[in-house]
Amino acid sequence: MNPYLLLAAAIxxxxxxxxxxxxxxxxxxxxxxxxxxxxxxxxxxxxSHALTSIPLGTAYAIxxxxxxxxxxxxxxVAYKEPxxxxxxxxxxxxIGGVVMMRLTGGGH
Numbered sequence: 001m002n003p004y005l006l007l008a009a010a011i012x013x014x015x016x017x018x019x020x021x022x023x024x025x026x027x028x029x030x031x032x033x034x035x036x037x038x039x040x041x042x043x044x045x046x047x048s049h050a051l052t053s054i055p056l057g058t059a060y061a062i063x064x065x066x067x068x069x070x071x072x073x074x075x076x077v078a079y080k081e082p083x084x085x086x087x088x089x090x091x092x093x094x095i096g097g098v099v100m101m102r103l104t105g106g107g108h
Contacts, residue, residue: 003053010046011063013039015070022079058101065098 017039023032051059069091075081 001049003050006046006050007054007059007062010043010050011067011070013046014043014063014067015039015074017043018067018071019074019078022075061098061101065094068094 017036020032020035020039023029024036025032027033027036047059047063072087072091076083
């Protein structure tokens with residue numbers, strides 16, 4: 001399977017798991033807690049397979065950058081968390097860093 005598709009699956013799974021953390025209420029609600037465990041387990045499984053072909057630095061930059069941006073967007077949209085220019089600038093800088101890591105072959 002394409003390693004970047006595996007990385008994308010890892011990111012989506014991790015973002016799902018992180019979103020379920022918010023709903024689990026400190027693991028007091030069992031349905032979202034199961035979502036955390038499944039989401040994070042699938043994320044690390046997919047990431048481990050992606051790392052067989054993608055350099056660690058590149059994969060981690062993409063994983064953390066895209067995951068952070070998606071999680072922040074979910075926070076704003078689903079949980080009505082505030083969004084201001086500082087958060088927007090931070091997300092743009094993260095995305096810019098991911099792009100630079102990818103363009104320079106970060107991790108080689």
